[in-house]
Amino acid sequence: MNDHRAGPADQLRAVGLRVTAPRLATLDWLDAHPHATAEQVADGVRRRLGSVSTQAIYDVLHACTQTGLLRRIEPAGHPARYETRAMDNHHHLVCRVCGRTEDVDCVVGPAPCLEPSASEGFVIDEAEVVFWGYCPQCKAARA
Amino acid sequence: MNDHRAGPADQLRAVGLRVTAPRLATLDWLDAHPHATAEQVADGVRRRLGSVSTQAIYDVLHACTQTGLLRRIEPAGHPARYETRAMDNHHHLVCRVCGRTEDVDCVVGPAPCLEPSASEGFVIDEAEVVFWGYCPQCKAARA
DNA sequence: AGGCTTTCTTGACCGATTCAAGAAACGGTG
């Protein structure tokens, strides 16, 4: 009834998507490897299923993103990354060099910087916060 | 001595870049048309100078971004945009449909959401905030 | 099991941007 702690198959059914091997493998892989790129997901899924087309991976990621099962993050200058933590709007910490991405929970209480001063007639529905910096590895590599 | 209110030529000299027609035209155009894409900059520059290679535009934008004369914004799913307001870290309001971008001054006092809760060993040097929504035109078009 | 619809495979294609080589232009110097 609820999709809290529901397996990937139930999650898919809950949003009206068919249950297929590429989709299950993608959701499983992303649960274990958050913030993976499409290419990394493809690698992981193929390791489990054998041959799967690149297009299928993109289709799966797209379908799951649109239905809210996945969240897509697109850090400037890096390929898009995906994560299963899609419902809460937490933020991200991104390495400028390698693109490594980590979760950051909301900083200033529940709703962070939402509500800008002047909105120019825009209808705003999301405030995205990205912290930019250098991960430990890349920081060490440039010294 | 200071580059406050200095013309584009002085700004270029101040950061050690040669003064060339494509650079002056680019900075002028962006002063008048903030948040323009590379293509829009190319159009504007060509309107003033005649033929200028696309690569030259990218080189100019790159050089000026690296030296701090320009700031590059890269909204997910849209081509990069550039602006001359590079020094203060204000934020942006982006239309999901057309990519139109507007400035938003800092919301919660001077330093907004900087300093995340857990930083995973990262060295953080910037907090980027993007407000996503629909501009008046695109909002009207989908009704 | 049948049949409609969704999803996957294959392969071409795309936009935005970058790389690489040589020609042209800037600007400090004699």
Add this chain to the structure above:
DNA sequence: CACCGTTTCTTGAATCGGTCAAGAAAGCCT
């Protein structure tokens, strides 16, 4: 003020991440 070395611009090809399109295969409702 002409020279020369370095920076910048031109030309043309290439790259990356991702999308489009058509048909084959598979899911799932009855």
